[in-house]
Amino acid sequence: MAATISQATKVLKDNNFKITKQRRAMLDFLIATGTQRYVDVTSIDNFMRETFPKMSHNTIYRNISEFAELGIVERQVNGKHASVKFQCDFNHEHHHHFICNNCGKVIELKDCPIGPEVTSQLKGCMVTGHMVQIYGLCPECAKQLNQ
Amino acid sequence: MAATISQATKVLKDNNFKITKQRRAMLDFLIATGTQRYVDVTSIDNFMRETFPKMSHNTIYRNISEFAELGIVERQVNGKHASVKFQCDFNHEHHHHFICNNCGKVIELKDCPIGPEVTSQLKGCMVTGHMVQIYGLCPECAKQLNQ
DNA sequence: TTCTAAAAAGTAGTAATTACGATTTAAGAA
DNA sequence: TTCTTAAATCGTAATTACTACTTTTTAGAA
Known part of the structure; x- marks a missing residue:
């Protein structure tokens, strides 16, 4: 802190x-x-x-x-x-988030799913960036709302 | 049309x-x-x-x-x-977009990069959705701006 | 052609955000 | 510590995007 x-x-x-x-x-x-x-x-x-x-x-x-x-x-x-x-880190490391729709909690994804196998679909394009976000319920909210 | x-x-x-x-x-x-x-x-x-x-x-x-x-x-x-x-298609097929930062043109991605190998990182979470967007220059703008 | 529910007009209001001149303040220098 | 000054904040108001509500118009069915 x-x-x-x-x-x-x-x-x-x-x-x-x-x-x-x-x-x-x-x-x-x-x-x-x-x-x-x-x-x-x-x-x-x-x-x-x-x-x-x-x-x-x-x-x-x-x-x-x-x-x-x-x-x-x-x-x-x-x-x-x-x-x-x-900011979780001041190094600006490239990462994406899971965001809980119920409480707003954020969990960082370890791996980035956007690699050459995705961008190679875009023939002739110059790819400069991307954004990925996954939505759902965090473990606490999932437990709470499913019982 | x-x-x-x-x-x-x-x-x-x-x-x-x-x-x-x-x-x-x-x-x-x-x-x-x-x-x-x-x-x-x-x-x-x-x-x-x-x-x-x-x-x-x-x-x-x-x-x-x-x-x-x-x-x-x-x-x-x-x-x-x-x-x-x-809407490009009225079937609401799940798909994502490449968006040109220069002219705003949109190209649909054929494949969705978010599969189990991504969501399995999120132990205990209930995943309900996601969003993916790729940014850059479309072929026309890339050509135009690089010469 | 008439009828009626749905849509649009007209008027006004609200929430989020920005603009800008006047005033105050953080922080370095004397 | 006090002075200085650029930077930050205040105070007031404006703007932008959007919504509410009541009246009037209209698309489409009978």
Whole structure:
């Protein structure tokens, strides 16, 4: 826990961003709630404005965007709700997620299923990236909802 | 072309939806522009209101939703823009897409890369679905941008 | 041609997000 | 520690995408 917040503030400092109390509170919130699941942006907005009633939306959304640019959080759009998740690793290792439809928990996939056997179908195309997500129920929710 | 519009209107009729001139115009637009690429919802809204200046947003968005429910169009959220694409096939066969980052062209993948060898990584999870998208440059754009 | 349920128009409202000038503050230098 | 200044935040308002609701129109059946 201490490691992750110092890791995140280091990224900010290294890129000449200032460590404000608002940013620190946002990181605390994201680490507490968003290391293992996606948190939607509006609930970050709500939380921050409870903590700092005078905080403007602008600041919150700007910080989220900056965190995303720096790789501190990962963005996602699910249906029509934008959400972010604190980065599990700051190395930006290529990986994909399983996402629980019930509780939002995220599990990383070990292997990436997109290899040459897939991209070779695309004759003449220049493949630059891909996205994979698997949905379902995590073990806890599966157990709970099936009994 | 004629086949696709009659196919779409048949779906509407079979489900007791009326063929209004607004819906027909929307289908025309979608077939003209959206059979091979995703078109964002706001540009459908803009187009429709140029064609029918009195048309209300409500009607446009409702029709898009109904078309999506009926499988006439396929929805997607890309970054922060909602978009739809006229269905290539009305059989709802499971498939994924390659999407060109330059022109937006869509190419269907023949094979789905998500099989048991992937989902078996997720011990205890109940897998209910997945999404796969591959990004890059289509053959035309790749050629054009590399010379 | 008439009838009626469904669709569209018209008007307004809401939620999420962004814009921008004024003010405050973090953090390095003196 | 105080000063300085660029960066960040505040405060207010605007914008964008989308939805609600009531009235009017219309497609399609009888």
